[in-house]
Amino acid sequence: MSLYTKYRPKDFDNLVDQNFIKKTLSTAILENKTVWSYIFFWPRWTGKTSTARIFAKWVNCKNPKNWNPCLECNICKSFSEWKLLDIIEIDAASNTWVDNIRDIIEKAQFSPNVAKYKIYIIDEVHMLSNGAFNALLKILEEPPSHLKFILATTEIHKVPETILSRCQRFDFKNISNIWIKKYLEYIAWEEKIKVEEKVYNYIVKNSAWGLRTAISLFEQLIINSEIKYENVIENLWIVWDEKLEEFLEKLLKKDNLIINDFNNLIDEWKNIKLFFKDLIFFTKDKLEISILKGKININLIKILDNLQEYYSKTKNSIDENLIFFIWISKLLVEKSALSPESSLPCGEKGATKIKEEKEKKTEKKVEKENIEIEDAFDIFWDNLEEDNNLEKKEILEKKINSNNNNPSFSIDILISKIKTVPKKAFLSIWLKSSTYKIEENIFYIIPQNKFTWAKINVAENIVLIQEKLKEMWFEYEVKIK
Ligand SMILES: [Zn+2]
CATH class of the missing domain: 1.20.272 (Zinc Finger, Delta Prime; domain 3)
Incomplete structure (x- = not known):
């Protein structure tokens, strides 16, 4: 048995990092307020299918314990052994289902065999054919009381509005790296695998928030009940x-x-x-x-x-x-x-x-993520030392200006002036990397590359540069080359 099959969460206690969803679903089950149709949305491997299975088991379980299915009654057992006909899992992304999916959905109207509820778990539901969607919609409009649907998708925008409006929606979040690491540590402990500490970070970094990917990688790297850093470097193509x-x-x-x-x-x-x-x-x-x-x-x-x-x-x-x-x-x-x-x-x-x-920094990263990098720059520019020489330079520059149009000198002052304008710190950096030319009354800025060209060449920036040049007694039209 692969480690993922062994350790994929089988009850809500072990479901990794989806607390809001766990709580809402548990409460609904305990208070007997479950609805007939749910839709789970978020990227792959965030626990959608596990949650669907736990939910399906729990609502049918004969004696649920501590907010979880008992995993012991005949329902729980036959489900774990894939023998329970009343919980039907369909992968809409797989071609083998295409022909008969409509028939299967139409059969939903028949009562369950042994369980209380007949439950359909349809993964990647956005891939259903129009015919299948229509059959689904027909049932969702007047669902029999013995029936529940759990639809899961990675592309919710492709699911018809008519279906969405009949479902309770849950958006799963990416499993945080901290949780993935904790879970791997737990598996290592259970399986008695010796793992070098820094290995975890590399696995987590390469798993793109997917618990399944992380566990598979982890499993691949085990050599004689051990995972060594040097093996990771070799196998994951990680640069030291x-x-x-x-x-x-x-x-x-x-x-x-x-x-x-x-x-x-x-x-x-x-x-x-x-x-x-x-x-x-x-x-x-x-x-x-x-x-x-x-x-x-x-x-x-x-x-x-x-x-x-x-x-x-x-x-x-x-x-x-x-x-x-x-x-x-x-x-x-x-x-x-x-x-x-x-x-x-x-x-x-x-x-x-x-x-x-x-x-x-990593600890703080989550909170910080929403701050625009430009804002961050502004804050730090503010903290930077004031340019004491600015005034001196300006006087000197005016002198030069009276008999000479040398822009290579004035550019430093221009940049210092722009640097102090809120949200223009980047602009000053891009200007610094550019070269300049003056012909007639036109001040040409020649950015270093396409990227900076596109960044500088914005009407707002050109007006600003023109204004600042004016402050410096230069009446130039600004053009970006
Ligand atoms: Zn049970």
């Missing part, structure tokens, strides 16, 4: 954090030897894209930490911005290694790009510190 750290540091320092590392990567890794995908998320995490500290590392933004752009280029390329090679080479030669003195903590101490902060 240490390697990413080292690579990123070299990028920040513009260390030419990074080309050797890159070549080694190509030799070691069959899939170089996977490495750079991990690097994107690793860099994002670092950037997030630098934001939270109030010391935004612009170089990380630059790396992240460029890397994701180059990453998407690999789609249409005959050689993806070449794309990344070009990216690295460009970073190495770029003059204005990366300075060696980055605010990124380096070495072992730095790495531990980052890990600690990362853990702290």
